[in-house]
Amino acid sequence: MRGDAVPDDCRACARCCFSESPEHVRVFDGDWDRMDTRAQSFTSRLDNRRFMRIDDGRCAALLVDVERGTFACGIYEKRPDVCRSLDRGTSICVDERRAKAGRPEALLIRLRTGADET
Numbered sequence: 001m002r003g004d005a006v007p008d009d010c011r012a013c014a015r016c017c018f019s020e021s022p023e024h025v026r027v028f029d030g031d032w033d034r035m036d037t038r039a040q041s042f043t044s045r046l047d048n049r050r051f052m053r054i055d056d057g058r059c060a061a062l063l064v065d066v067e068r069g070t071f072a073c074g075i076y077e078k079r080p081d082v083c084r085s086l087d088r089g090t091s092i093c094v095d096e097r098r099a100k101a102g103r104p105e106a107l108l109i110r111l112r113t114g115a116d117e118t
């Protein structure tokens with residue numbers, strides 16, 4: 001990725017899939033109904049609400065290709081509406097890229113050096 005320009009492919013970025021908040025991505029009833037059991041396994045419940053589960057600072061459904069240094073949503077066809085509505089290049093995307101700069105890179109370093117067992 002060059003500077004903080006919008007990447008051509010979100011697989012080079014993935015910053016919007018990173019968060020420390022257990023309420024980062026809400027899973028509404030319509031999302032839940034669309035999900036298969038595998039996608040549902042990446043969710044968690046808080047009170048009476050569902051969210052994508054956060055594991056080690058990132059969505060549990062996020063796939064990491066350590067060798068290539070790329071990322072992919074592991075439930076892309078079943079992902080929640082919140083994720084579907086986040087278009088690359090929008091103000092939310094820009095905010096996410098600014099706020100979470102370095103997180104994917106730091107994860108890749110941890111995985112490549114064996115400092116992370118996931």
Ligand code: SF4
Nearest residue numbers: 010013014016088093
């Ligand atoms: S939508 Fe924006 S923040 Fe999310 S992965 Fe794509 S470029 Fe990155």
Ligand code: SF4
Nearest residue numbers: 017059061062073083
């Ligand atoms: S469901 Fe997919 S697109 Fe949405 S935060 Fe998780 S990995 Fe990212």
